[in-house]
Amino acid sequence: MTRSLFGDDEQTLPGTPLADRIRPRTLDEFVGQRHLLGEGRPLARAIAQGTLHSLMFWGPPGTGKTTLARLLASVAGADFIAFSAVTSGIKEIKQVIATAERMRAHHGRRTLLFVDEIHRFNKAQQDAFLPHVEGGTVILVGATTENPSFEVNSALLSRVKVYVLHPLDVEDVVTILRRALTDSERGLGTLGVTGDDAALTAIATYANGDARVALNLLEQAATTVSRSRPESPEGAGRQAAHLDSATLADFIERRILLYDKAGEEHYNLISALHKSVRNSDADAGVYWLARMLEAGEDPLYIARRLVRFASEDIGNADPRALEVALAAKDAVHFLGMPESNTALAQAVAYLAAAPKSNAVYLAYTRAAEDATRDIASPVPLHLRNAPTGLMKGLGYGRGYRYAHDESEGVAEMSSLPEHLQDRRYYEPTDRGVEGRIKEALERARKIREKRTSPKESS
Secondary structure (H helix, E strand, O other), rough: OOOOOOOEEEOOOOOOOOHHHHOOOOOHHHHOOHHOOOOOOOOOHHHHHHHOOOOEOOOOOOOOHHHHHHHHHHHOOOOOEEEEEOOOOHHHHHHHHHHHHHHHHOOOOOEEEEEHHHHHOHHHHOOOOOHHOOOOOOEEEEEOOOOOHOOOOOHOOOOOOOOOOOOOHHHHHHHHHHHHHHOOOOOHHHEEEEOHHHHHHHHHHHHHHHHHHHHHHHHHHHHHHHHHHHOOOHHHOEOOEEEEEHHOOOOOOOOOOOOOOOHHHHHHHHHHHHHHHOOOOHHHHHHHHHHHHHHHOHHHHHHHHHHHHHHHHHHHHOHHHHHHHHHHHHHHHHHHHOOHHHHHHHHHHHHHHHHOOOOOHHHHHHHHHHHHHHHOOOOHHHHHOOOHHHHHHHOOOOOOHHHHHOOOOOOOOOOOOOHOOOOOOOOOOOOOOHHHHHHHHHHHHHHHOOOOOOOOOO
16 A cells, blocks of 8 residues: 555545556556666566665656656555655654654554655755664655765765666657557546557657656647547547647647756766767767757857867867857857857867867866976076066076077077976877977977076177
């Protein structure tokens, strides 16, 4: 038996959405998550054997987190108590724990406590579960759409096993939709509506791996089609109703892309864009760009990342890359969206095609390490200006040689502190323009290395 927060028997009430009515009651009815529920997998064994342990389900909406928690409780014969972290606090937690303690003490029944959106609890609220999880008062099953590594405190995370749920693929969602459309007990079978494969596939694609979104759309479309079908001639009742792609066009305007500009997916997508362009894959780069822009990402954020990429991953192999990235940034400012999407795509394609070098990035990294870790070496006297007589008398500027006066434009003079004389930070590659830069710097280095000591200027 499953129970609500206050212990009432769960029942299907009038107006319950299709997604809740059609929820699987057995593991055989569950669709998807084969990596967790395949033969011999740990979670499948736990459900089949009724061996409960505290755990965390992490995955996108509509992938079966709540359903799997219910199946665990049902197979194990445990009370199922559920509440959402969105609407509950410490008071509700204490009430749930008290109920679980009574059931354990007086009836010997275990309680599975399902906490939806557990990442929304603060640290103190999450800590409130710890003694009761350790003492066996409750079996805690948390559900989160956010990375638990960031959103769940380490003390609680160390006491649960995390299972990752994946978005459902189109074929899985179509299977769920077909079952819902034909099931006369809990589904839409009594409506007498049929649906072709193209229509169900269109719904599944629109849902983007979320079974709840797909079922809600199916219920809306099937109900509307059923009510609008004309009467058959000679009073034989209403004509058969059919759901096809053309009918669905009125219900599907635009697929909502799974994206949270403040969450992990934001960083996953920009990482995919950056790494695709670094690997000279323009097709993948433009795809990830489109994924971000169409989901509503700030185009200036992307432009800033492209500017950074141009210097970090291309650098002097193609100095024009930075110009192209900055031009795309200016286009975003000037045009706004959606007109500037092509300017960003142009920049992505150019950066992908450009020769790559991280030599400038590595040079700065090495120099920054020395600048912050080493002693703060004084600037060599010959590199200092001497605007006053005192400073000139102290040796400021003595030994400085003006490069433009040298026959080859390079003076036989070091510009680093003495203990870093032989340090090399910038190691140019042979790619693109940087190959020519490398040759020029090598020539200059050979001239500088002819020095024996700084010479006094005349």
